[in-house]
Amino acid sequence: MPDILHRIGIKSSSPNDAYKALTAIEGLSGWWTTDTQGESKVGGVVKFRFGDLGGFDMKVLELDPAKRVQWQVVDGPEEWIGTKVSFDLKQDGDYTIVLFNHQGWKEPGEFMSHCSTKWAIFLMSLKSLVETGKGAPHPNDVMISNWH
Amino acid sequence: MPDILHRIGIKSSSPNDAYKALTAIEGLSGWWTTDTQGESKVGGVVKFRFGDLGGFDMKVLELDPAKRVQWQVVDGPEEWIGTKVSFDLKQDGDYTIVLFNHQGWKEPGEFMSHCSTKWAIFLMSLKSLVETGKGAPHPNDVMISNWH
Numbered sequence: 582m583p584d585i586l587h588r589i590g591i592k593s594s595s596p597n598d599a600y601k602a603l604t605a606i607e608g609l610s611g612w613w614t615t616d617t618q619g620e621s622k623v624g625g626v627v628k629f630r631f632g633d634l635g636g637f638d639m640k641v642l643e644l645d646p647a648k649r650v651q652w653q654v655v656d657g658p659e660e661w662i663g664t665k666v667s668f669d670l671k672q673d674g675d676y677t678i679v680l681f682n683h684q685g686w687k688e689p690g691e692f693m694s695h696c697s698t699k700w701a702i703f704l705m706s707l708k709s710l711v712e713t714g715k716g717a718p719h720p721n722d723v724m725i726s727n728w729h
Numbered sequence: 730m731p732d733i734l735h736r737i738g739i740k741s742s743s744p745n746d747a748y749k750a751l752t753a754i755e756g757l758s759g760w761w762t763t764d765t766q767g768e769s770k771v772g773g774v775v776k777f778r779f780g781d782l783g784g785f786d787m788k789v790l791e792l793d794p795a796k797r798v799q800w801q802v803v804d805g806p807e808e809w810i811g812t813k814v815s816f817d818l819k820q821d822g823d824y825t826i827v828l829f830n831h832q833g834w835k836e837p838g839e840f841m842s843h844c845s846t847k848w849a850i851f852l853m854s855l856k857s858l859v860e861t862g863k864g865a866p867h868p869n870d871v872m873i874s875n876w877h
Contacts, residue, residue, distance in 0.1 A: 583731060583732060583734070584731060584837065585734075585845075586731070586733075586837055586841060586842040586845050587842055587845050587846040587849075588839055588842035588843040588845075588846055588873075588874065588876075589846055589873050589874050590873065590874025590875045590876065591874075673875060674875065675875075676874060676875045678874065678875075680839065680842055681842070689732065689734055691736055691828065693734060694734040694735055694736035694828055694829070695736040697733075697734050697735050697736075697845065697849070698735040698736055698737055698849045698852065701735075701845070701846045701849030701850065702849065702853075704846065705850075705871075705873065708873070723853075725736075725737050725738065725853065725856070726736065726737050726738025726739075726824060726826065727738040727821060727822065727823075727824045727826075728736075728738065
């Protein structure tokens with residue numbers, strides 16, 4: 582089964598900052614979508630909405646402070662349901678490295694390719710949020726195509 | 730074997746513009762790296778250099794005007810050698826859709842994750858080049874981490 586993989590490095594003295602941006606509702610609202618609500622605790626569900634484009638409900642599977650966050654998609658586009666999204670953090674000198682994995686896709690396809698590129702763009706928004714205090718979450722996200 | 734997949738949409742009235750940016754040396758120099766040389770014809774080799782970071786030699790396997798470009802890596806980082814990079818183009822209304830595939834990786838890993846994100850950034854540079862006449866090729870590319 583194909584995965585979407587990404588790696589970014591955030592200029593930050595501690596992985597705690599990236600961890601906060603990946604777990605606090607205020608943090609998630611600052612880089613992925615401003616319309617984020619729910620309970621970001623293990624077993625809780627966080628709801629990400631993108632206006633007319635719909636959204637995703639993520640069940641929180643793992644929260645390991647400053648190290649790892651994993652979600653499972655429990656509602657959203659059919660191709661996403663059941664897939665798992667994880668962020669592994671580690672410190673490398675002045676950088677917090679984020680290893681991203683979106684796994685469990687049944688098959689590759691044009692929508693998966695779109696999501697791969699769009700995840701890269703949102704991870705750059707996460708990087709910007711932690712480094713500068715300002716990300717580019719929906720509805721101010723960078724458009725990559727006719728699919729937004 | 731895992732692949733890197735991406736999809737972007739370029740605002741353009743014809744796929745000929747993206748095809749030119751993917752095949753002419755001047756085009757390639759405008760979005761990937763300014764240090765691009767070689768013969769962009771089937772069987773030819775195009776050399777992409779990124780200063781101290783090294784580079785890639787790509788043998789041109791397929792050139793199907795306005796439709797498809799495929800290269801095979803014949804020199805570069807060990808993980809890249811033998812892998813194939815393709816760009817499939819199609820027109821969808823006001824957009825030229827680029828489906829990108831970098832296939833043949835022996836195994837996933839941190840370097841592949843890095844390359845996945847960096848390809849997304851360079852594809853956005855390709856989009857910018859075709860839409861505005863100005864891309865962000867190396868050495869003016871967007872930095873994503875401590876690995877550049």
